[in-house]
Each structure stands twice: as structure tokens, then as C-alpha cells.
Amino acid sequence: MLKSVLAVVVSFNDGVALIKTVNALVGQVGKVVIVDNASGPETRSCIQKLEATLGIAPVYLHDNMGIGVALNIGVSIARNEHFDWILTMDQDSIAAPHMVSEMLMSAEKFQDAAVICPSLAADGIEKGNKDKVVTSAITSGTLVKVNCLQSVGDYNERYFIDSVDFEFSLRVRNAGYKIVKCGSANLHHRLGEIRVVNLMGYNYRYILHSPLRRYYMYRNHLYLVAGFWSRNPVFLIKKTIISIWGIVEIAIFDPQRYVNLKMIGRGVADCFRSRDGKYASKF
Structure with missing residues (x-):
């Protein structure tokens, strides 16, 4: 099941955090793609090291195009390479061990769910303890069923960065799908x-x-x-x-x-x- 998941990590100028994020994902998904929004040389060097040592696939953008564009590049790769799920990740969020497998098990229980999100361990505060239907999911750590995007649509590129997740969540719900938070899957995510x-x-x-x-x-x-x-x-x-x-x-x-x-x-x-x-x- 894990091989059916493509992870897309959006990066911008934080190579140290990016390495931690990718290291936590390797072994949890079938493939990791980094879409880089025109980072500086330090981050690009980190991406090249990850490519050489872990075999991740980088996509370098010529300018900071925003999160919507970067995620849609990942969606296109997932479709072309026939992945069932896409895992969207920020560069500074750390997936706990077995996060992806736990979310896939939740997907089995909720067949009408297009989006599965983890519980957040933000600033040391654990949130959530059981599976439940929620109204929205943040971008980072979220599993999206690729074939549902045909009716939901891709990510909104007009927003550039903020509320891309809220806008997508509303379209998911309005298309008749559920968003489920997996209580047993944890993502270490910094709110700010x-x-x-x-x-x-x-x-x-x-x-x-x-x-x-x-x-x-x-x-x-x-x-x-x-x-x-x-x-x-x-x-x-x-x-x-x-x-x-x-x-x-x-x-x-x-x-x-x-x-x-x-x-x-x-x-x-x-x-x-x-x-x-x-x-x-x-x-």
C-alpha cells in the first residue's frame, strides 16, 4: 500500500529542515518528489545531496510560484506515474513513524473520504486521539486520493500561499467527499x-x-x-x-x-x- 503513495514536499529556503522532513518520509511512501520554489544555493545543495543519497526526485522552479503551483506539479506526476494517493508536505513538518500507514488504514474504514489528515503535535501539544470527520485539513501531512481530483479539481494557484488548504477542503466537501482526521497518525508541525x-x-x-x-x-x-x-x-x-x-x-x-x-x-x-x-x- 505504501508504494501507492507519492509524497510531494514543497521547499523554499530551508535546507536543514527539508533534510529532516525527507528523512522522516523515506520508507513510508513509494516516491518522494521535492518541488523547489527557487531556493538559494544552500537549499539547492541539500536537495542535490538528498537526490544522490536517497533517490528523491527534484523539480526546480525558476521563480517562487507559490504552493498551489508546486502541489499541482506533484499532482501531475502522481497521475502520470499512476499513484493512488498523494501526500502533501511542507518542508518543516516531520512525519512520525508509521504516519502514512496509519492514515491508509483510516482510508480503508472511510471509503467515501478523499482526504485523510494526521493529528497535529504542534509545539509539543498533542491534538486528537481517534478517527473523526473534520471540516478542513491543513496542507502538510495530508493524503489526497488522486482519482477524486477529477471531480474536486486541482489546487488553487491564484491564492499563492495562504488558505490554499481551506479552499481545497471546501471543494472536497462540496463534491460530496469526507475529510477524515486519523487519530493514530501524528505530524510534528510548527504553527509559527x-x-x-x-x-x-x-x-x-x-x-x-x-x-x-x-x-x-x-x-x-x-x-x-x-x-x-x-x-x-x-x-x-x-x-x-x-x-x-x-x-x-x-x-x-x-x-x-x-x-x-x-x-x-x-x-x-x-x-x-x-x-x-x-x-x-x-x-
């Missing part, structure tokens, strides 16, 4: 830089993101609302509340609050101007 703030004796955990990431997060959230409101209002209301609370957190806690809020404003404006893809201006 965690800042802990003491509020009257309570340690409040806040995730820091770069201003550019904030731009994509809020621009693409509005594209999600515009595209899926009629069919998925409850999901989008919950996500909108989280996004609004994120602005409150930025205003109170973020050391780069002004530039972050500025980039959120640009993201909102660009959505209304129908601008998508890679952010082209400086901030």
Missing part, C-alpha cells in the same frame, strides 16, 4: 513563532506571522467568503470571527502591529480590486 504573554496570571499564547503572511491571510480569506458563502456559511462565519480576533491580537500584542495592519489593509483592498497571485509591491 509562538509568543507567550502573561495576562493577569494567565499565559496567553499568540502566534506571530510576518506582515506579508498577514496580507495573504486576509486577502485570501475574503476570496474564500466570496467564492463559498452560499454553500459553506457556517464554516466561513467561524473563520471570519477568528480573523477579526486576529486583528485584535495584532493591535494588542504584535511588535510589528502597524506594518501588519497596513498589509492587512492592502490585502483587503487587493481582493476588492480582484488582484490575486503573488504580492508584487514592497511594503
Whole structure:
């Protein structure tokens, strides 16, 4: 069964993390492909070493084309080489031993599932303990049934980076398939830089993101609302509340609050101007 899985790792300028990610995957899947978004020489050197020692297959892009383009290259390879499943991975997520085999066993139990995702061990906090149907799955560590993509469609390249997973998850559900979280499969995934703030004796955990990431997060959230409101209002209301609370957190806690809020404003404006893809201006 493991030989029926193609792993696609999207890389961009972190060779050390990439090596750890690939080493954890070898032996769990039939083939590992690295799609590199125009990384620098250090990361390219790491990829070449992985190719020489582990036989991974690299694809080098001439520019940073975004996660959607990179994942769709993996989808194309999976189709051409007749893989049944594609495992999508970030370069800094580590698959626990037997993660893939555990997810494949969950797929046997849920025949109407197009997507199987692992439980997250984020910053040492274990999440999830049994299989259950969920509303969405992050990109990293997710198994996608290749033949379901014919009705679901490929990954959205217009979003460039953020909310690609949410948009894909909504299309999976709207096509009539389930997304299942496998409680016995674990992925060590870093959510971002965690800042802990003491509020009257309570340690409040806040995730820091770069201003550019904030731009994509809020621009693409509005594209999600515009595209899926009629069919998925409850999901989008919950996500909108989280996004609004994120602005409150930025205003109170973020050391780069002004530039972050500025980039959120640009993201909102660009959505209304129908601008998508890679952010082209400086901030």
C-alpha cells in the first residue's frame, strides 16, 4: 500500500529542515518528489545531496510560484506515474513513524473520504486521539486520493500561499467527499513563532506571522467568503470571527502591529480590486 503513495514536499529556503522532513518520509511512501520554489544555493545543495543519497526526485522552479503551483506539479506526476494517493508536505513538518500507514488504514474504514489528515503535535501539544470527520485539513501531512481530483479539481494557484488548504477542503466537501482526521497518525508541525504573554496570571499564547503572511491571510480569506458563502456559511462565519480576533491580537500584542495592519489593509483592498497571485509591491 505504501508504494501507492507519492509524497510531494514543497521547499523554499530551508535546507536543514527539508533534510529532516525527507528523512522522516523515506520508507513510508513509494516516491518522494521535492518541488523547489527557487531556493538559494544552500537549499539547492541539500536537495542535490538528498537526490544522490536517497533517490528523491527534484523539480526546480525558476521563480517562487507559490504552493498551489508546486502541489499541482506533484499532482501531475502522481497521475502520470499512476499513484493512488498523494501526500502533501511542507518542508518543516516531520512525519512520525508509521504516519502514512496509519492514515491508509483510516482510508480503508472511510471509503467515501478523499482526504485523510494526521493529528497535529504542534509545539509539543498533542491534538486528537481517534478517527473523526473534520471540516478542513491543513496542507502538510495530508493524503489526497488522486482519482477524486477529477471531480474536486486541482489546487488553487491564484491564492499563492495562504488558505490554499481551506479552499481545497471546501471543494472536497462540496463534491460530496469526507475529510477524515486519523487519530493514530501524528505530524510534528510548527504553527509559527509562538509568543507567550502573561495576562493577569494567565499565559496567553499568540502566534506571530510576518506582515506579508498577514496580507495573504486576509486577502485570501475574503476570496474564500466570496467564492463559498452560499454553500459553506457556517464554516466561513467561524473563520471570519477568528480573523477579526486576529486583528485584535495584532493591535494588542504584535511588535510589528502597524506594518501588519497596513498589509492587512492592502490585502483587503487587493481582493476588492480582484488582484490575486503573488504580492508584487514592497511594503
